[in-house]
Amino acid sequence: PLPPVSVLGLGMMGSALAAAFLKAGHPVTVWNRSAAKTGPLVAQGATPAQTLTDAVAASPLVIVCFTTNDNVADALAAVDLTGRTLVNLTNGTPAQARSLSTWAEKQGAAYIDGGIMAVPQMIATPAAYILYSGDEQAYETHRPTLAALAGTQWVGTDPGRAALHDLALLTGMYGMIMGVAQAFALIRTENIAATDFAEPLHAWLSAMLSGVVPGMAEAVDSGQHLTDVSSLGINQAAFANFIDTYDDQGVSPELFVPFQKLLDRSVAEGHAADGLSRLVDLLKK
Numbered sequence: 001p002l003p004p005v006s007v008l009g010l011g012m013m014g015s016a017l018a019a020a021f022l023k024a025g026h027p028v029t030v031w032n033r034s035a036a037k038t039g040p041l042v043a044q045g046a047t048p049a050q051t052l053t054d055a056v057a058a059s060p061l062v063i064v065c066f067t068t069n070d071n072v073a074d075a076l077a078a079v080d081l082t083g084r085t086l087v088n089l090t091n092g093t094p095a096q097a098r099s100l101s102t103w104a105e106k107q108g109a110a111y112i113d114g115g116i117m118a119v120p121q122m123i124a125t126p127a128a129y130i131l132y133s134g135d136e137q138a139y140e141t142h143r144p145t146l147a148a149l150a151g152t153q154w155v156g157t158d159p160g161r162a163a164l165h166d167l168a169l170l171t172g173m174y175g176m177i178m179g180v181a182q183a184f185a186l187i188r189t190e191n192i193a194a195t196d197f198a199e200p201l202h203a204w205l206s207a208m209l210s211g212v213v214p215g216m217a218e219a220v221d222s223g224q225h226l227t228d229v230s231s232l233g234i235n236q237a238a239f240a241n242f243i244d245t246y247d248d249q250g251v252s253p254e255l256f257v258p259f260q261k262l263l264d265r266s267v268a269e270g271h272a273a274d275g276l277s278r279l280v281d282l283l284k285k
């Protein structure tokens with residue numbers, strides 16, 4: 001038989017995780033603060049735990065997926081974690097992951113932090129993967145079980161590393177979402193259907209991303225920011241047209257004014273001939 005797993009926290013994500021373990025054939029014990037959410041999983045074959053203590057006692061591998069990390073140590077404070085491996089898939093900061101790791105080790109548990117690169121509907125599909133960091137030996141032991149959820153990607157023994165990767169990937173995503181929201185807001189001022197604009201926007205972003213990401217990465221690592229593609233000077237000169245157009249068309253410039261300020265600073269500090277990769281250095285505090 002496959003190893004048992006306990007899943008604590010049955011929100012949208014925790015429920016998807018528990019369902020994936022069940023589907024893969026693992027015995028699954030579930031616990032949720034509001035007990036009603038265990039219903040659908042029990043119907044799929046999970047065992048409901050009456051208390052957190054029972055849930056943790058049921059399996060050597062314990063998955064936690066709460067709203068925020070503030071809840072995790074509080075909820076588990078009175079629970080015996082001796083000999084357990086805690087895999088915390090709650091979204092949080094690297095600092096939180098490090099302090100939870102120290103806390104869990106004091107409680108006699110091995111700690112692994114994870115960052116889920118998927119929405120619940122993608123769990124147990126090939127598109128999903130989860131970043132892991134922390135106790136490597138525990139990770140190697142439980143990796144075959146964790147693989148039921150999504151692809152497994154180990155990023156290091158510093159427990160904060162998965163959160164750092166996760167937040168950096170999501171940072172890229174939120175930057176893209178800001179751009180997409182602004183582009184649709186702008187196009188909609190002329191009553192152009194967003195659905196008509198979606199295809200050219202998607203194609204443009206895809207083409208830009210496949211050039212920009214590797215190109216910037218190389219420049220950042222080598223420190224060679226001089227460009228024959230597009231200089232900070234020319235971007236800074238053109239950027240006033242964007243802010244003016246947002247104003248003219250009645251679209252808030254609030255997301256893009258900070259970017260204009262950064263471009264202005266790059267030129268003021270003498271980097272007009274460099275490419276956009278120079279911005280990475282300028283963002284260091």
Ligand code: NDP
Nearest residue numbers: 009010011012013014033034066067071090091116119120
């Ligand atoms: P939900 O709001 O659906 O679920 C939150 C869960 O946390 C519920 O089970 C809730 O219990 C529990 N919870 C909150 N506070 C406490 C507490 N003090 N003690 C015990 N349990 C508590 O959120 P999601 O499932 O969507 O997200 C869970 C985590 O997964 C978050 O950190 C999120 O960032 C991360 N994540 C989510 C993704 C998504 O697409 N949904 C993608 C990647 C990561 P109760 O039901 O009793 O309120």
